[in-house]
Amino acid sequence: MAFPLLSLIVFIPAAGAAVLMLLRNDDQVRWTALGVTVLDFALCIAMLAGFDTTTHEMQFTETRPWVPALGITYALGIDGISALFVFLTALLGWICVLASWVAIDRKVKEFMVSLLAMQALMLGVFCALDLFLFYVFWEAMLIPMYVIIGVWGGDGRVYAAFKFFLYTLAGSLLFLIGVIVLYFHGGETFDIRALMAQDLPFRVQSWLFFAFLIAFAVKVPMVPVHTWLPDAHVQAPTAGSIILAGVLLKMGAYGFLRFSLPMLPEASLYYSTLMLSLSALAIVYGGLLALAQDDLKKLVAYSSISHMGFVTLGIFTLNLRGLEGGILQMFNHGVTTGALFLFVGLIYERTHTRSIADYGGLMKAAPVYTTFLALFALSSMALPGTNSFVGELLVLSGAFAANLAVGAAAVLGALLGAAYLLGMYRKVALGPASVGVRFKIRDVNARELVAILPLAVFVLWVGLYPKPFLNIIGPSVRHLLTQVHSNGGGQ
Amino acid sequence: MTAATLFQSILASLPEIVVVTGACILLILGQLVPKGQGYFLVWASAATVLVAALATLLLAGEVRPAYSGMFIADRFAVFFKMVFYLSTILTFLLSRKYAEIEEIALSEYYVLLLFALSGMMIMASATDLLSIYVGLELVALSTYVLTGFLRKERRSNEAALKYVILSGVSTGIFLYGVSLIYGLTGTTQLDGMAAAVTGDPLDPGLLLAVVFIVAGLAFKVGAVPFHMWVPDVYEGAPTTITAFMSVGPKAAGFAVILRVFLNPLVAASDAWIIVAVIAVVTMALGSFVALVQDNFKRLLAYSSIAHAGFALFGVVAGGADGIASVMLYLLIYAFMNLGIFGIVIMMRNGDFSGEVIEDYAGFARSHPGLALLMLLYLFSLAGIPPTAGFFAKFYVLVALVERGFVMLALIAVLLSAVAAYFYIRIVMVIYMREPEGAFDPALTLSVRATLAITAAGTIGIGLFPAWFLRLAQHSAFGG
Numbered sequence: 001m002a003f004p005l006l007s008l009i010v011f012i013p014a015a016g017a018a019v020l021m022l023l024r025n026d027d028q029v030r031w032t033a034l035g036v037t038v039l040d041f042a043l044c045i046a047m048l049a050g051f052d053t054t055t056h057e058m059q060f061t062e063t064r065p066w067v068p069a070l071g072i073t074y075a076l077g078i079d080g081i082s083a084l085f086v087f088l089t090a091l092l093g094w095i096c097v098l099a100s101w102v103a104i105d106r107k108v109k110e111f112m113v114s115l116l117a118m119q120a121l122m123l124g125v126f127c128a129l130d131l132f133l134f135y136v137f138w139e140a141m142l143i144p145m146y147v148i149i150g151v152w153g154g155d156g157r158v159y160a161a162f163k164f165f166l167y168t169l170a171g172s173l174l175f176l177i178g179v180i181v182l183y184f185h186g187g188e189t190f191d192i193r194a195l196m197a198q199d200l201p202f203r204v205q206s207w208l209f210f211a212f213l214i215a216f217a218v219k220v221p222m223v224p225v226h227t228w229l230p231d232a233h234v235q236a237p238t239a240g241s242i243i244l245a246g247v248l249l250k251m252g253a254y255g256f257l258r259f260s261l262p263m264l265p266e267a268s269l270y271y272s273t274l275m276l277s278l279s280a281l282a283i284v285y286g287g288l289l290a291l292a293q294d295d296l297k298k299l300v301a302y303s304s305i306s307h308m309g310f311v312t313l314g315i316f317t318l319n320l321r322g323l324e325g326g327i328l329q330m331f332n333h334g335v336t337t338g339a340l341f342l343f344v345g346l347i348y349e350r351t352h353t354r355s356i357a358d359y360g361g362l363m364k365a366a367p368v369y370t371t372f373l374a375l376f377a378l379s380s381m382a383l384p385g386t387n388s389f390v391g392e393l394l395v396l397s398g399a400f401a402a403n404l405a406v407g408a409a410a411v412l413g414a415l416l417g418a419a420y421l422l423g424m425y426r427k428v429a430l431g432p433a434s435v436g437v438r439f440k441i442r443d444v445n446a447r448e449l450v451a452i453l454p455l456a457v458f459v460l461w462v463g464l465y466p467k468p469f470l471n472i473i474g475p476s477v478r479h480l481l482t483q484v485h486s487n488g489g490g491q
Numbered sequence: 492m493t494a495a496t497l498f499q500s501i502l503a504s505l506p507e508i509v510v511v512t513g514a515c516i517l518l519i520l521g522q523l524v525p526k527g528q529g530y531f532l533v534w535a536s537a538a539t540v541l542v543a544a545l546a547t548l549l550l551a552g553e554v555r556p557a558y559s560g561m562f563i564a565d566r567f568a569v570f571f572k573m574v575f576y577l578s579t580i581l582t583f584l585l586s587r588k589y590a591e592i593e594e595i596a597l598s599e600y601y602v603l604l605l606f607a608l609s610g611m612m613i614m615a616s617a618t619d620l621l622s623i624y625v626g627l628e629l630v631a632l633s634t635y636v637l638t639g640f641l642r643k644e645r646r647s648n649e650a651a652l653k654y655v656i657l658s659g660v661s662t663g664i665f666l667y668g669v670s671l672i673y674g675l676t677g678t679t680q681l682d683g684m685a686a687a688v689t690g691d692p693l694d695p696g697l698l699l700a701v702v703f704i705v706a707g708l709a710f711k712v713g714a715v716p717f718h719m720w721v722p723d724v725y726e727g728a729p730t731t732i733t734a735f736m737s738v739g740p741k742a743a744g745f746a747v748i749l750r751v752f753l754n755p756l757v758a759a760s761d762a763w764i765i766v767a768v769i770a771v772v773t774m775a776l777g778s779f780v781a782l783v784q785d786n787f788k789r790l791l792a793y794s795s796i797a798h799a800g801f802a803l804f805g806v807v808a809g810g811a812d813g814i815a816s817v818m819l820y821l822l823i824y825a826f827m828n829l830g831i832f833g834i835v836i837m838m839r840n841g842d843f844s845g846e847v848i849e850d851y852a853g854f855a856r857s858h859p860g861l862a863l864l865m866l867l868y869l870f871s872l873a874g875i876p877p878t879a880g881f882f883a884k885f886y887v888l889v890a891l892v893e894r895g896f897v898m899l900a901l902i903a904v905l906l907s908a909v910a911a912y913f914y915i916r917i918v919m920v921i922y923m924r925e926p927e928g929a930f931d932p933a934l935t936l937s938v939r940a941t942l943a944i945t946a947a948g949t950i951g952i953g954l955f956p957a958w959f960l961r962l963a964q965h966s967a968f969g970g
Contacts, residue, residue: 135876143866
């Protein structure tokens with residue numbers, strides 16, 4: 001067996017969490033957590049360095065029997081799509097640690113343990129090549145996230161944690177039934193690669209498609225099962241919001257890519273119009289809601305719904321540009337919205353208010369902060385030269401090819417995005433310096449800058465030179481498309 | 492009966508004989524042991540169980556029918572007996588300090604538990620409706636006395652009375668079913684029943700008999716509509732006995748249900764429809780009513796009703812996987828439920844009852860380690876991976892879907908989302924609320940040991956279910 005790189009990547013944070021339990025000093029806890037996440041990130045870079053971008057095959061695979069009686073294996077492996085998200089998860093991992101450095105001042109140890117456990121589970125989801133293993137990681141994520149929101153969240157944290165838990169649990173359980181049905185129809189195996197090769201009858205595919213859809217739609221979240229998201233986001237601590245926006249929301253879209261499309265190609269093609277309409281609805285509806293918000297965090301949360309609409313839109317165009325754009329947009333959304341939540345957190349730490357009306361003229365008090373905020377706001381509204389521009393352009397061109405009306409609606413959503421983001425920036429950063437009078441604002445410090453800079457680098461890197469990123473996902477996306485169209489071609 | 496067959500029979504029932512003999516000896520010794528030497532009784536009782544366990548393992552190699560087809564020692568019985576031993580020993584360990592605090596540390600307490608254990612063992616091995624009845628009653632009588640052991644407490648007396656009356660009625664129903672079977676087939680042996688049916692296996696008389704037997708057994712596992720006794724009895728009984736009853740006798744009830752349902756006669760009738768309806772209603776009632784409970788013991792009572800409903804889904808699924816899924820479920824349930832009960836029992840100290848959920852507010856702040864254990868047991872009961880509770884439910888669902896009961900699986904899954912709500916509510920109370928008073932758990936060494944064993948089981952089976960799954964499947968085929 002080859003070097004178990006992926007196992008290391010997945011379990012180093014878990015081992016780190018175990019080590020943290022033994023520590024007593026808060027600062028020791030912080031530095032250890034940072035060390036563990038940085039080490040994990042370094043391993044991910046090594047993984048990318050050794051990643052073969054010419055093939056769609058799963059790489060770094062590991063397989064061991066786990067529950068042989070039921071055909072369950074411990075199987076890890078990544079293709080281009082998962083590689084990108086493994087990398088994103090590890091990147092946001094240490095940024096989350098930095099973001100909670102002073103923001104979390106009670107039960108630091110427990111918080112960092114939850115954070116690291118969360119990271120291990122998320123990485124596990126992206127690496128799992130066994131459906132059962134995938135489900136275990138997928139569902140176990142609920143525990144640390146529930147605790148993170150519920151213990152360290154804002155005033156309404158208990159309600160938000162509950163709502164988050166029950167929505168995602170109910171969705172996931174339907175997915176579980178779908179998984180078991182798939183197991184019996186797919187030759188009694190949980191091996192994802194073997195299941196992709198199965199050709200299921202259309203009727204079965206349809207049922208499974210909707211069982212999966214409910215689970216994934218809750219995670220994405222798609223309208224109308226999105227209502228847990230604003231609550232969870234607003235109440236969660238900064239690091240929790242970053243994880244939610246950066247990685248957790250990607251799980252749903254990843255589910256579509258990994259299961260719905262390749263395993264249920266006929267159904268995916270058949271119901272793609274429905275999915276496109278739902279996505280367009282999410283884009284416009286989320287944009288309108290964001291436009292109406294006065295709470296900074298809520299604004300970013302609703303903008304997430306809109307942006308994730310672009311992701312699902314891209315995926316269900318089922319053409320090359322749309323799919324590539326959707327996946328790239330997942331990565332971009334992780335970077336950009338993660339950064340925006342970080343910025344909301346930074347300003348909240350200083351002022352303890354999130355109401356946009358309370359701010360104004362921040363530019364004078366915190367020039368570095370507002371400069372970077374401008375960059376991420378522009379990235380979020382997909383200005384050329386930033387990462388989201390590339391993603392949205394690909395998605396839109398795919399969408400127009402797939403369905404004219406949906407494409408038009410998406411353009412409207414993009415316009416809305418410019419409206420609420422520019423409005424937000426104007427009210428927060430520009431104008432007379434009312435904020436400096438009421439609050440003592442200091443600009444970002446070195447530690448915060450360390451968290452911000454890599455995100456800014458990715459915004460510009462993807463924006464100006466997206467080729468390396470598209471290279472990573474390219475072969476996998478093309479293979480995915482062949483799977484969908486050759487197997488589902490009958491429709 | 493020749494001497495040789497008699498010897499074979501004695502050999503097959505050696506574990507039962509060990510337990511009964513041990514109980515009788517302890518009954519006498521208990522009167523002689525001076526006060527303050529209570530630990531002797533605990534260890535002697537535990538030793539008895541361990542000897543029985545050893546005997547069971549030594550005899551596990553082959554199938555031994557005994558007492559002219561009344562009794563059998565097979566792998567199926569061995570599996571269940573191991574669950575019984577586990578729950579009894581853990582109950583002993585949990586009882587020691589609790590019994591002292593409640594002033595019920597009499598020798599009869601342990602002796603009665605041993606008698607209940609022997610009854611459960613007979614139930615697991617019984618292959619005749621009459622020997623089933625003997626086991627059933629032995630358990631019922633012992634637990635009835637134990638339920639009323641808190642003599643000074645009114646609710647304990649009330650619970651005991653309620654239990655004995657309702658249990659008596661259910662036994663009557665069961666016996667009526669047995670007499671109908673005997674009248675129609677001329678035998679009470681499970682094996683002989685199907686063979687003895689000369690006419691239509693769907694004879695309404697036979698169906699009626701099966702319904703009566705199912706009803707009698709449904710009472711024992713606390714399934715709707717015979718669940719009414721469960722919350723009151725569980726709340727009134729000493730918490731250690733509640734813990735024991737929710738695991739041991741319930742598993743024994745399922746052992747009998749499975750034996751009866753393995754029977755071709757029952758399999759040929761449409762009894763599974765009845766069981767499916769019972770399972771759905773049981774789980775729904777347990778889950779929904781648990782939502783509004785403030786008392787921890789009552790909540791766990793309803794939760795155990797819900798879990799019985801879930802395990803019944805495995806009975807509905809039937810077949811080798813269905814049976815194995817129920818067995819694995821019961822084993823895992825023993826670990827996680829005794830774990831959570833262990834916490835509740837440990838909290839009973841001084842004036843603190845540990846029974847009101849609100850009392851646990853902020854428990855995580857004062858006792859992070861114990862709170863983490865509670866978190867583990869509660870998430871396992873809710874069926875969240877990677878705990879054992881998830882695998883238990885998963886395997887039942889696999890068995891259901893395998894037989895094509897996707898709708899039932901869907902219902903089971905949605906109801907467990909409801910059930911998850913009240914477990915998570917407790918997590919919320921212990922983690923997300925400020926503490927109101929100081930906690931002083933009665934954390935003795937034996938309680939620690941119990942919590943360690945149950946935690947190891949809950950997490951261990953969750954991460955490495957393969958061995959336990961094989962064991963359950965292997966044992967199920969032997970039935």
